[in-house]
Amino acid sequence: MHGGMNGHQAIAKIREIEKKKNLQKIPIFSLTSDTSKEIREKILLSGATKVLYKPINKKEIIKVISEINMD
Numbered sequence: 001m002h003g004g005m006n007g008h009q010a011i012a013k014i015r016e017i018e019k020k021k022n023l024q025k026i027p028i029f030s031l032t033s034d035t036s037k038e039i040r041e042k043i044l045l046s047g048a049t050k051v052l053y054k055p056i057n058k059k060e061i062i063k064v065i066s067e068i069n070m071d
Helices: 009-020 037-046 058-066
Strands: 031-032 050-053
Touching: 009 037, 009 050, 037 050, 050 058
Parallel strands: 031 050
Antiparallel strands: none
16 A cells, blocks of 8 residues: 555545546556456446456557557
């Protein structure tokens, strides 16, 4: 935990700031080793764009990044 926040709280704070300042949402990817449905839902509800699971490989990272629509 950094700065008194966990990952879920940090993502939610970023989304709060984006909304408050009327900013475009940036892609946020959450990396976890917990593959439970509950954790995945919690991560997505906090505002993450996508959940990635450890271990992750180079091909998967490239695929996910290439799917981002940065328009």
